[in-house]
Amino acid sequence: MNWIISANSKMYDHSSSFEHYGSIDWRQGKTKFEVGDIVYIYCTRPLMMLQYKCIVDRIDLDSSQIRDDKEYWIDQEEYLKSLDGKFMTLRLIEQISNNRMKLVNLKENGLKAAPQGPMKIKNEILQKYIDTYFTDNYQTDFFPETLKESETEYEGAKKTVIVNKYERSSKARENAVNYHGLNCKVCNLNFKKVYGEIGEDFIHIHHIVPINEIGKNYKIDYKKDLIPVCPNCHSMLHRKLNGKEPTIEELKLMMEK
Structure with missing residues (x-):
């Protein structure tokens, strides 16, 4: 299954965390992710674009089973809130910077609205568009x-x-x-x-x-x-x-x- 989730760079420095460790332990919530699922991360304002492609390596983890990533949290109150619930490990496959992955272009190719929570990619036109243009070859x-x-x-x-x-x-x-x-x-x-x-x-x-x-x-x-x-x-x-x-x-x- 392929998914899109959203991330706020004003709360958490995803870029540095992925660069230093190659993965992030992400709050899983109640969504039924499975090991091997592909997860694209949509970065909210000011970027407003798909930027990360990951694979789910582990699921159903608690806070004792994940690394402490406090240093990457810009909002420390959100860091404390983040320690509750279940987590999954997202291993980075690729990160790109391509204007074709901006929200305005995604909406023209099957995405209904900016992702708010986890969403399955069910639209074949959208998936084909992402498969074609999720690359730095166009940037x-x-x-x-x-x-x-x-x-x-x-x-x-x-x-x-x-x-x-x-x-x-x-x-x-x-x-x-x-x-x-x-x-x-x-x-x-x-x-x-x-x-x-x-x-x-x-x-x-x-x-x-x-x-x-x-x-x-x-x-x-x-x-x-x-x-x-x-x-x-x-x-x-x-x-x-x-x-x-x-x-x-x-x-x-x-x-x-």
């Missing part, structure tokens, strides 16, 4: 195409930039935009204000730690490591001056001069 708003696995040129020297699955998907990307906003952190450009509707939600994300230096076990902090910048400033951040790429602050000083 280009945040990362330029050169950040996919490819060869690219920097200062005349060819090098290979290999982006792992984490970076091609969006385990922290959407949270970075949600936290920092859509203005360039160097020049303050906002694409929607300049270009109107066509510029809505468009920005590049700059990695403070270069992608080619990120190891397999590196834990990205979306608040510190991922910074929104416009394409022009992004290019300048990857140009070397005296053998060194400038920092965000250094580039801002260059612009002021």
Whole structure:
């Protein structure tokens, strides 16, 4: 069985919890989930989109059988409330950032309304739409195409930039935009204000730690490591001056001069 459940990122940091552990012990309530069920998680405002695909690994757990995830709860009162009842373990399969998974598009393809509680996906048109577009292959708003696995040129020297699955998907990307906003952190450009509707939600994300230096076990902090910048400033951040790429602050000083 396939399900959709909803999540509020203002109450709980799902992105970090999934990234650090690969699973979340979720309140099961009275819904009859079964091991092996597929669960899509709909993120409420401001995202309003399907973002996580999980599989149910365990069901009917009590609070003594789950990990303590207090550190991920933004609302501590809700954390205390969350300890009652039965839980299930949701193991992350994939997280994406794709505008086709936004509520407005889901409603045009079989979803009746924004998910409030657990709902079975009974509509075949909706399931087919999710199966087709629940992927990052259609998302280009945040990362330029050169950040996919490819060869690219920097200062005349060819090098290979290999982006792992984490970076091609969006385990922290959407949270970075949600936290920092859509203005360039160097020049303050906002694409929607300049270009109107066509510029809505468009920005590049700059990695403070270069992608080619990120190891397999590196834990990205979306608040510190991922910074929104416009394409022009992004290019300048990857140009070397005296053998060194400038920092965000250094580039801002260059612009002021």
